[in-house]
Amino acid sequence: MLEDLDIAKFGGTSVANYAAMENCVKVVTANPATRLVVVSACAGVTNILVELASGSCRSERLEELIGKLREIHYAITACLPSPEPLNQRIEEHLRLVRDMANSASMERSDNLTDYIVSNGELMSSFLITEVFRQKGYQAEWFDVRKVLRTDSCYGRANPIVEVTASLCQEQLRPLMEQGSIVVTQGFIASNSEGQTTTLGRGGSDYSAALLGEALAAKTISIWTDVPGVYTTDPRLVPHAMPIPELTYLEAAEMATFGAKILHPSTLLPAVRRGIPVYVGSSREPERGGTWVRPSTDSHPAYRAVALRKNQTLIVLSSPRMVGVSGFLAQVFSVFAKYRRSVDLVSTSEVSIAVTLDAGTNTSGIPDISEEMLNELRAFCHVKVETGLSLVAIIGNDMSQSAGIVTKAFDSIDHYAVRMICYGASSHNLCFLLDSKVAEQALKEIHQHLLEN
Ligand code: ADP
Ligand code: ASP
Ligand code: MG
DSSP states (O other): OOTTOEEEEEOGGGGSSHHHHHHHHHHHHHOTTEEEEEEOOOTTHHHHHHHHHTTOOOHHHHHHHHHHHHHHHHHHHTTSSOHHHHHHHHHHHHHHHHHHHHHHHHSOOHHHHHHHHHHHHHHHHHHHHHHHHHTTOOEEEOOGGGTOBBOSOTTSOOBOHHHHHHHIIIIIHHHHHTTOEEEEESSEEEOTTSOEEEOOTTTHHHHHHHHHHHTTOSEEEEEESSSSOBSSOTTTSTTOOBOSEEEHHHHHHHHHTTOTTSOTTTHHHHHHHTOOEEEEESSOGGGOOEEEESOOSOOOSEEEEEEEEEEEEEEEEOGGGTTOSSHHHHHHHHHHHTTOOOOOEEEOSSEEEEEEEOOOOTTOOOOOOHHHHHHHHTTSEEEEEEEEEEEEEEESSTTTSTTHHHHHHHHTTTSOOSEEEESSOTTEEEEEEEHHHHHHHHHHHHHHHHOO
């Protein structure tokens, strides 16, 4: 019965209000293979919860934010037949959030933040379950924390794939086999002590893919607010073009370099199991979308352009680097110790430059700590530059064809480029630019390489 299982994930705007939730119900019930529904918190809710968890809210602001949460969720219950018991359940979550936000104002922690923000997904998932039931469908609410197991890196936890797989087979599969549409949460998980963790901002896509892997799904569908993956963010470039088919590699490069449509880790579980991923609009499913697959018929040199803001460039120099081995190992061991993944790397005789992302940690606190920088300063000179953005061109065989790079360089020859990365992968070419000009540069690159 579940051989052709499809998992449908709906993002924040797709569950923003009652009308949006009705669209989700239509999308799910149009495909009998869709038996597991993974939802994000209603649009705006996670941002509010992150602020409450920051410990910086005075009581007036705290009440204002709790009021906003109430308003968002009560607007949904008001469209359901008996709102009162549902409102009571919302109130339980709000009470918990208020108490924990008060604790955070005494001492914030990533552990507490994850617990606070998890309430967003818990509320949206229980409300959309009610919308399914109101429409006459058999739907079961399921707490994903029973099966999605991670380590204890609060704020950006790492899944434990084997444990998750066996828990899903034990607990989630039987529930789906009973014939219900099972509704669960994206983004949140738990560690082996049963404490709530999160996968980092935007992590619901990753949750859907992890559950897809654990349950050997046939397809994973990411329903969002745009009809598929485009040649660049259609909000930045209105005439960006939809891409009907993408390879895992191309999509993963796009996500890594800032295409927000997919969380950067989403493709990992899909690749491990060879599960195709579909991206479409929950509001306009009829407009079609993008299939992300192991391979595609077309292999264009230029497929897409992506923008990633808030990049930090760290230049590390040591006169001792000349002819000495081990300097790079020393530098990278510090990044590894602080669990910082490095994006771009460039080296010279006496220095190395790397870029780090501001991070998708749920707390939103940039995780380039003074402590880490001091550890680097102990053996080299450290220069930190901010206000930079990464513009990445994603394509195929970029290092094997003549003229590809020249054409890309030509399109931004009037900008000062702080760093270029090329060659490690034949699927991308990256430029680091001043954030003030990066959006304009992206538009020009798109026009030059991808339009007409
Ligand atoms: P959700 O809440 O459904 O997860 P997100 O806001 O995380 O939605 O991602 C969808 C958004 O991603 C779109 O509204 C769009 O602005 C942005 N985006 C960035 N790059 C792309 C791209 N290449 N194609 C489509 N959308 C993109
Ligand atoms: N609600 C979470 C966020 O806003 C997770 C997600 O939407 O994917 O980051
Ligand atoms: Mg998202």
